[in-house]
Amino acid sequence: MDQDETAHMDNSAKLNTEHTSSLVKGSPILTAAEPSNEKTTDVLVTDETVWVTGWRLHFLSLSVAMCMFLVNIEVSIVGTSLISITNDLHGFRQVGWVVTAYLITYTSMIIIWAKLSDIFGRKEATMATMIIFVVFSGGCAASHTMNELIINRAFQGIGAAGCVSMALTIAYEMVPKEQYPAIAAEIAAATALGSLVGPLIGGGVSERSTWRWVFLLNVPAGVITIILLFICVPKNFPHQGQASYVAPTFKEKLSRQSLSRLDVSGAFLLLGATLLLVTVLLEASNEFAWGSGTAISLLVVSAILWVLFLVNERIVTGEEWRAEPVFPWRFLVNRPWMGTLLVSLLSGVPYNIIVIDIPQRFQAVYGASPFGAGVRLIPFNFLIALSSVLINIFAARTRIPPVYILFVGSIIQLVGLALFSTLSTSLTVPSVIYGWEVLAGCGIGIVMGMLLVIPPHVVEARDLAISSGALLQFRVFGGALGLAIASSVMNSHLTSSLSGSIGAEKLASVLQSTAAIKGFPPNVQLQILEAFASGYNLQMKIMTGFAGLQVLAVGLIWRKDQISVVGKKE
Known part of the structure; x- marks a missing residue:
């Protein structure tokens, strides 16, 4: 990088620092980001974050x-x-x-x-x-x-x-x-x-x-x-x-x-497991007994869904999965x-x-x-x-x-x-x-x-x-x-x-x-x-x-x- 480019970058950083310092007094200014098309009167630039x-x-x-x-x-x-x-x-x-x-x-x-x-x-x-x-x-x-x-x-x-x-x-x-x-x-x-x-x-x-x-x-x-x-x-x-940052279009x-x-499968498994567990806790001793087939079935199905949820999350977390x-x-x-x-x-x-x-x-x-x-x-x-x-x-x-x-x-x-x-x-x-x-x-x-x-x-x-x-x-x-x-x-x-x-x-x-x-x-x-x-x-x-x-x-x-x-x- 030649001296002119270096001087230009230094001046840009200095101007950006002076501008943002006037916005938030005492805020640390690390590195100025590149200027954007939007107005910058309401943002503070630190490193690459605005x-x-x-x-x-x-x-x-x-x-x-x-x-x-x-x-x-x-x-x-x-x-x-x-x-x-x-x-x-x-x-x-x-x-x-x-x-x-x-x-x-x-x-x-x-x-x-x-x-x-x-x-x-x-x-x-x-x-x-x-x-x-x-x-x-x-x-x-x-x-x-x-x-x-x-x-x-x-x-x-x-x-x-x-x-x-x-x-x-x-x-x-x-x-x-x-x-x-x-x-x-x-x-x-x-x-x-x-x-x-x-x-x-x-x-x-x-x-x-x-x-x-x-x-x-x-x-x-x-x-x-x-x-x-x-x-x-x-x-x-x-x-x-x-x-x-390139913002995706609505179509994209x-x-x-x-x-x-x-993670659609994970979302449905989480919702199902939660719903069944809370249902049996609420309705046991009200609509049905704790030892009834209904209560036991709901608890078993809920437990299965929780296990499947964890297995699903273990698989989806892998780098080869897009979800x-x-x-x-x-x-x-x-x-x-x-x-x-x-x-x-x-x-x-x-x-x-x-x-x-x-x-x-x-x-x-x-x-x-x-x-x-x-x-x-x-x-x-x-x-x-x-x-x-x-x-x-x-x-x-x-x-x-x-x-x-x-x-x-x-x-x-x-x-x-x-x-x-x-x-x-x-x-x-x-x-x-x-x-x-x-x-x-x-x-x-x-x-x-x-x-x-x-x-x-x-x-x-x-x-x-x-x-x-x-x-x-x-x-x-x-x-x-x-x-x-x-x-x-x-x-x-x-x-x-x-x-x-x-x-x-x-x-x-x-x-x-x-x-x-x-x-x-x-x-x-x-x-x-x-x-x-x-x-x-x-x-x-x-x-x-x-x-x-x-x-x-x-x-x-x-x-x-x-x-x-x-x-x-x-």
């Missing part, structure tokens, strides 16, 4: 936060509305499916959406998922039977899966690694905020209006988010401004060669990453139980209104939000390896859940319940906030999208399993405790609607409510067991050269 900055970054961050907020508000907002919904549609026995139908498709589709975005583009995939979410939210509001509601919830979950998967993927790709703690704090805050205000909105709407507004509220908020995404996600994100995206990248695996085999030999996923799964188990069962306990056992039940869940959700944000700030400043923070958070969560299981079965609200909410919320918030920043540090760059999807998918899968187990335990407990004293027919009416309890004599009402209270305690004892396993699972993340959540200072 980061989003300026107004576009602010609105993109808001869009990501809105996606996480709207999706995570769904479980909690429905939690305080379930009594009103099931009383109106006459289906308390199917109450678990109102939440779980949403979680099954949500659980199964997160990684699949991440992979679809690799083929069709981040912007297109994100907007498509939000449109699906908004349309079927409207469908939920228009439902007139429990079956209609459950079907719409399942399709709503498909859109929700893409929303969270794409939101987290975009968050990882829009800023450099040293900014991950700040972004993780924003995402954790939006997630926890959804859980915080969800019970209040759900309770208030159910108490003062129809429960249908619980779902209708998603429509205007979702439309605003879609508009923001259209405006602020750069064209060809995350390859915007890269001269070496739909070509056989492009679609062959999809890109839903869950690459290299994940299974990455111990810190598998430990992260296992902790994510176990942390999701108690979270959904508390968000659903505490409001139900206040309404069914203590006679609180839907809004009152939501207010009483504030300590739990507020501590999740607060600790999720603070722990990322703490980790960024102290550089303490996340494995230690996860261990502490898991122990706090374990203590909180163990204390929950000791609550009195009397009909008087125990004041200590708020203290246990604080402990459990603090522990869960620490774990959730810390897990968000780990994936980019333990997986290969090519797996960034599906790793973010996998992290969320495992947590949601844990939540679905937890709800299925908890619903099964509650139904079994109520059946064994009450069928002999009030009879199967009257028990069926209680399982259809808790409002039927008021039709019993006072002494029988007391017996029924105490059975509900002891059932909630039994659920918490089981959740305590899962929390204990989570403490042990954190050890899998341990390695000699500990993971650091922030980049090294130059």
Whole structure:
């Protein structure tokens, strides 16, 4: 290379450095990329990556936060509305499916959406998922039977899966690694905020209006988010401004060669295995007995599908296959990453139980209104939000390896859940319940906030999208399993405790609607409510067991050269 060419490159790099330094003060500029045809007033160039900055970054961050907020508000907002919904549609026995139908498709589709975005583009995939979410939210509001509601919830979950998967993927790709703690704090805050205000909105709407507004509220908020995404996600994100990147045409995206990248067999095996497993957990002791041929058949078929899924992923991960695996085999030999996923799964188990069962306990056992039940869940959700944000700030400043923070958070969560299981079965609200909410919320918030920043540090760059999807998918899968187990335990407990004293027919009416309890004599009402209270305690004892396993699972993340959540200072 001659001196003129060298001087030209030096001057170009200098000008690019001066320009981008004015965009993000203090950001490290490594090597300038070649100029692109797009305007560069809202991007920061480091090495070969073009980061989003300026107004576009602010609105993109808001869009990501809105996606996480709207999706995570769904479980909690429905939690305080379930009594009103099931009383109106006459289906308390199917109450678990109102939440779980949403979680099954949500659980199964997160990684699949991440992979679809690799083929069709981040912007297109994100907007498509939000449109699906908004349309079927409207469908939920228009439902007139429990079956209609459950079907719409399942399709709503498909859109929700893409929303969270794409939101987290975009968050990882829009800023450099040293900014991950700040972004993780924003995402954790939006997630926890959804859980915080969800019970209040759900309770208030159910108490003062129809429960249908619980779902209708998603429509205007979702439309605003879609508009923001259209405006602020750069064209060809995350390859915007890269001269070496050639964007495929729409025809090329739909070509056989492009679609062959999809691991269709893996996606169907994952969906089938998840659906059958959650189905048997939900319906055992409800529609059929645990030892029945139906239950055993479903469990066997589910186990076979899980084995076939793993075999499929082992084959598809090979270099000779064009299809890109839903869950690459290299994940299974990455111990810190598998430990992260296992902790994510176990942390999701108690979270959904508390968000659903505490409001139900206040309404069914203590006679609180839907809004009152939501207010009483504030300590739990507020501590999740607060600790999720603070722990990322703490980790960024102290550089303490996340494995230690996860261990502490898991122990706090374990203590909180163990204390929950000791609550009195009397009909008087125990004041200590708020203290246990604080402990459990603090522990869960620490774990959730810390897990968000780990994936980019333990997986290969090519797996960034599906790793973010996998992290969320495992947590949601844990939540679905937890709800299925908890619903099964509650139904079994109520059946064994009450069928002999009030009879199967009257028990069926209680399982259809808790409002039927008021039709019993006072002494029988007391017996029924105490059975509900002891059932909630039994659920918490089981959740305590899962929390204990989570403490042990954190050890899998341990390695000699500990993971650091922030980049090294130059």
